[in-house]
Amino acid sequence: MSTMTKPAHHMDKPSAEAILEVDNLEVHFPTEDGIVRAVRGVSYRLHPGEVLGIVGESGSGKSVTSLAIMGLLPKSARITGSVKFRGRELLEMGDKDLSRIRGKGVSMIFQDPMTSLDPVYKVGYQIAETVRQHDKNVSGKAATARAVDLLELVGIPNAKDRVTSYPHEFSGGMRQRVVIAIAMANQPDIIIADEPTTALDVTVQAQILEVLGTAMEETGAATVLITHDLGVVAGVADRMLVMYAGRVVESGPVDGVYYEPRMPYTLGLLGSLPRLDQTEKQKLTPIKGSPPSMVNPPPGCPFGPRCPLHIARCDEAEPPLTEVEAGHWAACIRNEKLEGDVQATEIFDADSTDLTDPVVADALPGTDAATVATGEDRP
Amino acid sequence: MTATEARPEAAGREPILKVTDLTKYFPIKGRGLIRRTVGQVKAVDGVSLELHPGEILGLVGESGCGKSTTGRAIMHLQPATSGSVVFQGRELTGLSRGKMRPLRRDIQIVFQDPYASLNPRLPVFDIVAEPLIIHKLAKGEELRSRVRALLELVGLNPEHANRFPSEFSGGQRQRIGIARALALEPKVLVLDEPVSALDVSIQAGVINLLEDLRDRLGLAYLFIAHDLSVVRHISDRIAVMYLGWIIEIATTDDLFDKPSHPYTQALLSAIPIPDPRRERERKRIILTGDVPSPANPPSGCRFRTRCQKFANVLSESQQTKCIDEEPALEDRGTGHPAACHYAEAIRVL
Structure with a gap:
């Protein structure tokens, strides 16, 4: 992925001023069944020009975290903690002030380009609207010209003609290009891309990742890339967070996390992925059971019930993130067991049965971005 | 242990399932009162394949390439437009529901969405x-x-x-869903994207289960999926589909070591690998544009509109051949069949 490779120097600048500081972010949703604790104490820093990958499975809270940052959660959500963009607290800001930051300071790319574009407006208008929203001095004509430029930049052929098309006239990949054009329209400082390629076929995904690389280069924006696909993060990100049950359970430079994971969950996740480049046939190592309920998370480590390294002490308290190496953090009290080059097959069992008791997270109100954002599914 | 060595017996024996020139067209109806048929979506357009006892054949392709429709037409869930499906020497196409029913004991299907497929x-x-x-x-x-x-x-x-x-x-x-499919002790399972709705940590358990069941019960699978990593892991042979055609078919090792069709090459190069160092070094083949509509596929080679080879390498006279002539699925010296006039094995991974 030559186009996506960013110069490595971003990684070794922990001292540089962070443009986004998330501290102890908590998001709770009151429901009939109790309080769904979707995000439980997430903290991270984003530095200028850096690409931060956030990975986790469905329901891990990765999307809710970024919706909370953008102030896009429904009113019923209870958000605590702090989110500072260039030193300004976003959680205390009113909608009017936030609107000035959304799209200009921080812009967002969503998973589904079908729903993030308005079907009744021409794509050119939607891009121009974003431009004029933040700079009223730009004339309509100039804004449309900018829309054409942006469409060209994201690789839409015949941009001059396509600027008057409606979203339904575009394919999924083309729509996602339009969404990226909108996201980069105002030269944002931060782009948050939430599963930007999940709805797309793999050859189109490669195209979109390339366009995203262009957008990052053009705008110089720091990027948060949220995905469940460990392959996508590997080539793109400088640093990454692994989320599980609403918490960050491991964070660090991508190489450290991929080659020497120190949280059993990360190791299990990597071991359960079939590899395209595997020549030797290796047994996959599934993780037993399902993620815990977010209504009444059990005390202790949330991964404990599924963890092959589990001991009694794991259930006493939720393990804090501890620094296991410079810049590499893991939330596991037995992380030293994974030090060095430990293979998933040494820890996890490749047995294919699943005898866990079927009382499961799926039955709970959705903690998925879609259900939370629309407020469906909830009383 | 490679997949091919694991089942040396598979290649020699009679196929348990033989599909020849299978097509499935869906009519496009007009808007008027009479709703005449104004065109056809050629979802599956001449697919031939063989499945041997105990073998796992992967059928891969992107959305809309006709892989699921192929599975359903084989199962006779959506009757084929033309072509033949022979299961253990018996022709399945054209059978009535009643005649088909006893045969369903031997050929069962597992669907993609475990939320929709169970009552x-x-x-x-x-x-x-x-x-x-x-x-x-x-x-x-x-x-x-x-x-x-x-x-x-x-x-x-x-x-x-x-x-x-x-x-x-x-x-x-x-x-x-798998237990239900196995209840009748079938010989063939059609698995239509059996793991794509699942999270990775869960998916691995189901893949291991399917492998164990094949080994224990000697089942043959037609494994339909879009995820080539999963297909590589489980399959003995792989067929790649594009716009209703099989464009390349080979043993798993051959397909990954010597991909010969430009589409297969692009597909393999597009899939991200969870390995930061390798991923940073990789060169991608980026295809242009989107898949054309199966209602109006390009003439000659269907892939030519997105083909990196057609656009960048071929001379004008060579391009004419791509535009005029449908490339047959045959071995052009690369060791396995590929439907490209200018098939050439290259290393992508």
Whole structure:
């Protein structure tokens, strides 16, 4: 992925001023069944020009975290903690002030380009609207010209003609290009891309990742890339967070996390992925059971019930993130067991049965971005 | 141990399932009162393949390439427009529902979405027992013990048999769907994207289960999926589809070591690998544009509109051949069949 490779120097600048500081972010949703604790104490820093990958499975809270940052959660959500963009607290800001930051300071790319574009407006208008929203001095004509430029930049052929098309006239990949054009329209400082390629076929995904690389280069924006696909993060990100049950359970430079994971969950996740480049046939190592309920998370480590390294002490308290190496953090009290080059097959069992008791997270109100954002599914 | 060495016997034997020139067209109706047919979507347009006993054949392609429709047409769930499907020497196309029913014991399907494919109002026991009751294979105590055994076989706790699908996680539901498909002791399973709705940590368990079942029961699978990593892991042979055609078919190792069709090459190069160092060094083949509409596919080679070779390498006279002539699926010196006039094996991974 030559186009996506960013110069490595971003990684070794922990001292540089962070443009986004998330501290102890908590998001709770009151429901009939109790309080769904979707995000439980997430903290991270984003530095200028850096690409931060956030990975986790469905329901891990990765999307809710970024919706909370953008102030896009429904009113019923209870958000605590702090989110500072260039030193300004976003959680205390009113909608009017936030609107000035959304799209200009921080812009967002969503998973589904079908729903993030308005079907009744021409794509050119939607891009121009974003431009004029933040700079009223730009004339309509100039804004449309900018829309054409942006469409060209994201690789839409015949941009001059396509600027008057409606979203339904575009394919999924083309729509996602339009969404990226909108996201980069105002030269944002931060782009948050939430599963930007999940709805797309793999050859189109490669195209979109390339366009995203262009957008990052053009705008110089720091990027948060949220995905469940460990392959996508590997080539793109400088640093990454692994989320599980609403918490960050491991964070660090991508190489450290991929080659020497120190949280059993990360190791299990990597071991359960079939590899395209595997020549030797290796047994996959599934993780037993399902993620815990977010209504009444059990005390202790949330991964404990599924963890092959589990001991009694794991259930006493939720393990804090501890620094296991410079810049590499893991939330596991037995992380030293994974030090060095430990293979998933040494820890996890490749047995294919699943005898866990079927009382499961799926039955709970959705903690998925879609259900939370629309407020469906909830009383 | 490579996949091909694992089953040396598979290649020599008679195929258990032989599909020849299978097509499935869907009519496009006009808007008027009469709703005449104004065109056809050629979802599957001349697919031929063979499945041997005990073999796993992967059928891969992007959305809309016709892989699921192929599976359904083989199963006779959507009757084929033309072509032949021979299962153990018997022609399946054109059979009536009644004549097809006894054959369904031998060829079963597992669907993609474990939330939609199980009746939410039936307890798991009834779901798994239903095929046995319909085919009058067991009742009473025997039925109970067979369902218990099936649940154990797919790694579920038989004590949970009286619970409803909503009480199970996605991975567990998919196991219920597999238990139901196995109830009649079929010889062939058509697996239509069996793991793509599941999270990776759950998906691995189901893949391991499917591998174990193949080894223990000697089943043959037609494994339909879009994820080439999963397909590489599980398959003995792989067929790649594009716009209703198979464009390349080879043993798993051959396909990954010597991809010969430009589409296969692009597909392999597009898939991200969870390995930061390798991923940073990789060169991608980026295709231009989107898949054309199957209602109006390009003339000659269907892939030519997106083909990197057509656009950048071929001379004008060579391009004319791509535009005028449909490339046959045959071996052009690369060791396995590929439907490209200028097939050439290259290393992508």
